[in-house]
């Protein structure tokens with residue numbers, strides 16, 4: 001029997017100021033210098049940093065609880081199982097799933113989307129059927145569906161976007177029809193920062209009885225998710241973008257759909273019984289968790305959720321919003337800088353290009369100043385093509401970043417222009 005420790009959420013008061021200096025003390029990695037300069041970490045969209053509370057929880061598992069889950073009757077195995085299933089309970093509350101059995105642990109958003117493609121797509125999508133994605137998807141939410149279309153003779157349809165990087169919902173309406181079998185859309189674009197109206201997108205698909213997967217990888221670090229309120233059918237995200245270790249992640253699925261799906265992988269822990277003639281699969285969620293999972297990482301994800309509850313996810317989001325507004329204002333004031341992605345609703349990400357300077361050169365010079373940003377196509381090559389750029393430089397923010405760091409970024413960008421100008 002697994003008992004789950006009670007979580008005590010600390011409700012933030014609206015009047016509480018965000019004490020960023022206090023928060024920064026929780027993240028040891030931020031204390032270092034890079035190239036002789038204090039590290040300015042603005043690559044949170046790729047991977048966020050890990051607070052002490054999460055590091056300590058992972059270390060405690062490794063030092064004192066390390067053993068395999070579900071299979072042992074001994075003390076350590078039961079302890080590890082309790083911690084692992086406790087993390088699942090925290091995930092359930094974090095995304096407001098109806099049941100823990102709807103929360104499948106995976107290595108990250110990519111694996112979650114692939115699980116749905118294999119488990120649902122390969123079983124229920126066939127020749128002549130259509131799958132709708134959007135023009136701003138990460139490759140993780142393009143390639144699996146493309147592979148499925150190739151295999152089944154299905155057709156991939158794409159919701160286009162305007163020059164600001166906002167999806168054209170009228171065009172979406174025009175794509176939805178009786179051949180549509182699946183919709184897969186990101187909640188927040190990793191390359192542009194656009195927040196998509198996913199609730200609306202889901203509602204419109206459901207009118208055709210079509211299930212919807214939301215890629216929540218860029219949403220979860222910035223605010224709570226309510227899968228029941230969204231009414232989505234699947235929701236995938238990665239732990240390493242929300243202050244947890246790599247190797248952790250979740251795909252939520254509506255129980256009724258998960259029950260009907262094929263398992264993703266076969267092996268230990270996902271079975272009730274095996275003979276050479278027949279295997280009977282385990283109940284949810286184990287049916288989708290073959291083999292030994294990333295136990296330490298998923299326990300770390302649980303601790304990251306505790307951390308977010310303690311600091312106040314909503315207060316953090318409000319602070320980040322102000323940071324993004326400030327950074328946008330300051331960067332766009334520099335002559336030659338062009339922001340890519342100017343949607344009205346944005347989160348966390350500021351992509352930009354500078355006339356005639358390749359983003360990799362921008363990234364290299366910023367690195368010399370101790371600033372970590374991302375330069376490249378951000379695993380979203382179709383977005384680059386849409387905006388007619390080979391790549392962008394991308395600063396992405398977390399609640400431990402400061403306005404002073406934005407100023408350092410702005411000064412360094414001015415230096416880049418000087419060097420190449």
Ligand SMILES: Cc1ncc(COP(=O)(O)O)c(C=O)c1O
Nearest residue numbers: 108109110138140190217218238
């Ligand atoms: C929007 C989005 N979806 C999916 C992914 C893939 O996440 P992971 O590599 O953790 O599986 C990312 C990673 O950057 C992302 O930003």
